[in-house]
Amino acid sequence: MLVCLQVAVAQEAVIRKNIAERLPDFPKIDEVTKTPIPGIYELRIGTDIVYSDEQGNHLIEGTLVDTRTRANLTEARIAKLTAIDFASLPLKDAVVWKQGTGARRIAVFADPNCGYCKRFERDLQQAKDVTVYTFLIPILGGDSPEKVTNIWCSKDNTRAWRDWMLDGKAPLKSLGNCETPMARNLALSRKHKVNGTPAIVFEDGTRIPGALSAEQLEKHLVASRTKS
Numbered sequence: 001m002l003v004c005l006q007v008a009v010a011q012e013a014v015i016r017k018n019i020a021e022r023l024p025d026f027p028k029i030d031e032v033t034k035t036p037i038p039g040i041y042e043l044r045i046g047t048d049i050v051y052s053d054e055q056g057n058h059l060i061e062g063t064l065v066d067t068r069t070r071a072n073l074t075e076a077r078i079a080k081l082t083a084i085d086f087a088s089l090p091l092k093d094a095v096v097w098k099q100g101t102g103a104r105r106i107a108v109f110a111d112p113n114c115g116y117c118k119r120f121e122r123d124l125q126q127a128k129d130v131t132v133y134t135f136l137i138p139i140l141g142g143d144s145p146e147k148v149t150n151i152w153c154s155k156d157n158t159r160a161w162r163d164w165m166l167d168g169k170a171p172l173k174s175l176g177n178c179e180t181p182m183a184r185n186l187a188l189s190r191k192h193k194v195n196g197t198p199a200i201v202f203e204d205g206t207r208i209p210g211a212l213s214a215e216q217l218e219k220h221l222v223a224s225r226t227k228s
Contacts, residue, residue, distance in 0.1 A: 018056035047081045083205035093181035100129035107133045109199040111140045112147040117198045120211035121165040135185045153178035
């Protein structure tokens with residue numbers, strides 16, 4: 001056991017040394033681990049994955065698939081790395097709406113000017129028994145921060161959000177002092193490396209970047225409830 005550990009540490013050192021010397025601009029490698037393929041190692045850079053041979057002579061970008069099970073090992077690994085603990089989310093900072101019993105919950109990071117977010121919001125209307133927590137993050141620039149403020153500070157921010165996203169009815173301009181969670185939501189998105197919208201988080205921690213169709217959403221909701 002000790003010998004195997006020493007060999008693994010030495011191998012990791014070789015990979016790190018060779019890549020650092022040959023590719024000085026290569027991003028910092030956070031973790032080096034063996035893959036199921038002999039002689040191939042996973043290099044983790046934040047939540048990104050690339051692969052290397054045992055000498056760091058070659059780098060491989062792409063997905064690793066187990067043909068026996070058809071499992072996408074790269075996708076599964078990234079899903080684990082990007083998972084978010086749903087219970088830790090500050091739900092008080094989200095716009096909330098419920099459909100049916102609301103028993104199934106999702107969180108969504110969204111920008112009010114994001115076209116894909118609007119499409120997803122429309123598809124969400126088909127979901128049954130769901131509660132949606134939307135963290136407003138103005139990452140697209142323009143008047144996104146103003147829209148976030150106007151929506152959050154509306155008398156009924158849930159209605160203001162849905163009126164804008166579903167019907168294009170702009171929220172009334174916010175008057176007076178109104179504290180918004182905008183800065184906290186942006187910090188939360190940076191912490192979890194949310195770089196695009198929509199970003200969807202399910203109760204089991206699974207995180208999906210980009211809009212889902214109604215059918216895809218239902219599959220993930222069922223899977224999430226099964227796991228959690």
